[in-house]
Amino acid sequence: MTLEEARNTAIFLQYQIDWLMDDSPLKLWEKSRRIGASWCEAFFTAKLASLTKPSGGMDCFYMAYEKEMTQQFISDVAFWAKALNKACGDIEEVVIKDEDKDILLYKIRFASGFEVWALPSKARLLRSKQGHFIFDEAAFADEFREIIKAAHAFRIWGGSISILSTHNGEENPFNELIQEVKDGKKKWSLHHTTIEDALSDGLYKRICAVQNKKWSKEAQDNWLKDLLDEAGDFADEEYFCIPTRAGERYFPAELVRSVAVKDKSVFRFSASDSFTFEKTEKRENEIRKWFKTVKPTLLSTDLPVCVGEDFARSGDITVLHFDMELPDDSTDTLCEIELRNVPFEQQRQFIQLCFDTLKNFDGAAFDSRGNGQMIAEWAAQEYPGCIFPVMITRKWYAENFPSLKSAFEENKSNIPDDSFIKDDYRVVGLVQGVPRITDRTGSGRNKRHGDSCIAKLMAHFAHRELEGAGYQEMTYEAVETPNKYRFSKEDDEW
Numbered sequence: 001m002t003l004e005e006a007r008n009t010a011i012f013l014q015y016q017i018d019w020l021m022d023d024s025p026l027k028l029w030e031k032s033r034r035i036g037a038s039w040c041e042a043f044f045t046a047k048l049a050s051l052t053k054p055s056g057g058m059d060c061f062y063m064a065y066e067k068e069m070t071q072q073f074i075s076d077v078a079f080w081a082k083a084l085n086k087a088c089g090d091i092e093e094v095v096i097k098d099e100d101k102d103i104l105l106y107k108i109r110f111a112s113g114f115e116v117w118a119l120p121s122k123a124r125l126l127r128s129k130q131g132h133f134i135f136d137e138a139a140f141a142d143e144f145r146e147i148i149k150a151a152h153a154f155r156i157w158g159g160s161i162s163i164l165s166t167h168n169g170e171e172n173p174f175n176e177l178i179q180e181v182k183d184g185k186k187k188w189s190l191h192h193t194t195i196e197d198a199l200s201d202g203l204y205k206r207i208c209a210v211q212n213k214k215w216s217k218e219a220q221d222n223w224l225k226d227l228l229d230e231a232g233d234f235a236d237e238e239y240f241c242i243p244t245r246a247g248e249r250y251f252p253a254e255l256v257r258s259v260a261v262k263d264k265s266v267f268r269f270s271a272s273d274s275f276t277f278e279k280t281e282k283r284e285n286e287i288r289k290w291f292k293t294v295k296p297t298l299l300s301t302d303l304p305v306c307v308g309e310d311f312a313r314s315g316d317i318t319v320l321h322f323d324m325e326l327p328d329d330s331t332d333t334l335c336e337i338e339l340r341n342v343p344f345e346q347q348r349q350f351i352q353l354c355f356d357t358l359k360n361f362d363g364a365a366f367d368s369r370g371n372g373q374m375i376a377e378w379a380a381q382e383y384p385g386c387i388f389p390v391m392i393t394r395k396w397y398a399e400n401f402p403s404l405k406s407a408f409e410e411n412k413s414n415i416p417d418d419s420f421i422k423d424d425y426r427v428v429g430l431v432q433g434v435p436r437i438t439d440r441t442g443s444g445r446n447k448r449h450g451d452s453c454i455a456k457l458m459a460h461f462a463h464r465e466l467e468g469a470g471y472q473e474m475t476y477e478a479v480e481t482p483n484k485y486r487f488s489k490e491d492d493e494w
Helices: 003-007 014-021 037-050 067-083 144-157 173-182 195-200 203-210 217-239 253-259 273-277 280-298 344-357 372-382 394-409 419-426 451-468
Strands: 026-031 060-064 092-098 101-109 115-120 132-136 160-165 189-193 265-270 305-310 318-325 331-340 361-367 387-390 428-431 434-437
Touching (some): 026 173, 037 060, 067 101, 067 132, 144 160, 160 173, 173 189, 189 195, 195 203, 217 253, 265 280, 280 344, 305 344, 305 372, 305 451, 331 451, 344 361, 344 372, 361 372, 372 387, 387 451, 394 434
Parallel strands (some): 026 160, 026 189, 060 115, 060 132, 132 160, 265 331, 361 387
Antiparallel strands (some): 318 331, 428 434
16 A cells, blocks of 8 residues: 555545655654554554665664553554555564663564664664654653754665654753744644644544444534543643643633633635735625625624724734623623735725624724734724724733633633634743743644734723723713803704
8 A cells, every 4th residue: 555545545534644645854743642643653664664775665763752652653563564465574572781771672574674663762772773763752752852863864864754742841842843843943844733633634533433433523522521621731732732831821721611602603714815916896895795704793783892803914814803792891702703814905894894884883902013003093093982002012911811811710701612713822821920922823824823812802902991981970060161153042952
């Protein structure tokens, strides 16, 4: 079976296929626990070691911090060799002396002459080796930097390196490497798979098939809830690829889940790069056409509505969060709207359509940093007295994030139950005691930077400001003064 054939079968899920089809010599995979990452890497390893040298075959070296992991991986390689009908020997145990201590290694020799070795995570064991290197659960290895340093020599003669791991803290060298890749300082191919990504690709369906159970969406949701409840405060790190240190995440996972409400509408519009250069009439018509999907939701309430906006033109997304203001000073999400790669003018057009459609538009807070200032200024001109332009600073975060968190804790506000939106709250961390967006989520054209959380924070800010700016009873007595423009008492009423 070739990689292409594997892709066309139901053996692997899409995120596994993406990993297998990536031929980059340097690959990184930040992942949820227990999603079959090592299992699909074992398939690739068996294929690679079974090839002849002219066909690109090479020795493979697997490292992990636990003996049980090395045993499991070499067993998986043997399984795939049999499934692929590739001739290989039995699993061999090799004992070597290392600093007066015996170390147990495992290996399989293929008919091609190449071998697969399963080793403990010690850098010295890679010296003088050549081929494909797999570093599993790398974030938990004591010698991460030394091992990577030793493994880089594999690249001299055409070898490759694959690193797979869940996270183990923000200051871990595995996470530091990922940040360097994201910043463009290191040229690795980066893969990102959360438990929800895996579920959307069919992980629980596969589990049900293996266990001879009937799949249902309800069963899947209950399975995930039990998994996350059991993980508790570690859920973000274990299953959502968010590295943490105790107490550094501002919104606990359980709090985010508790305020996430089903059946809250989320609308997403993504424009192509060519959309920007279409004729004005065509762009305007396209926005008006898509707005028809949003309009019924905006018209569904007579309550006053406040709005928060987090602006982006490219890369990230513009998010509009709509909150209904309730008589008890709490808020209830009406909907959330995301605009990706939408030109400035069409963002303005869409926002105006929204505000003019609401039966009781109360006001809005706008992100006014950078290019966002242009739309914030337009809104302030178009809706005088209703718009709060916000220049986000550390001080503003410090003053406003605690109020939003308290509203969540007191069940006085909520958000849509949407995996992308919930991820935006998971990346709010404490930086020198101040809540800040500390990481990105998504990849490619789906990158996010806590955008939904900031839009919600803006809506919450607008709600508080509007509440304080409401009508106040006069505490003084009016005095009549002469005015030539005023009708006299004898004249008709105005």
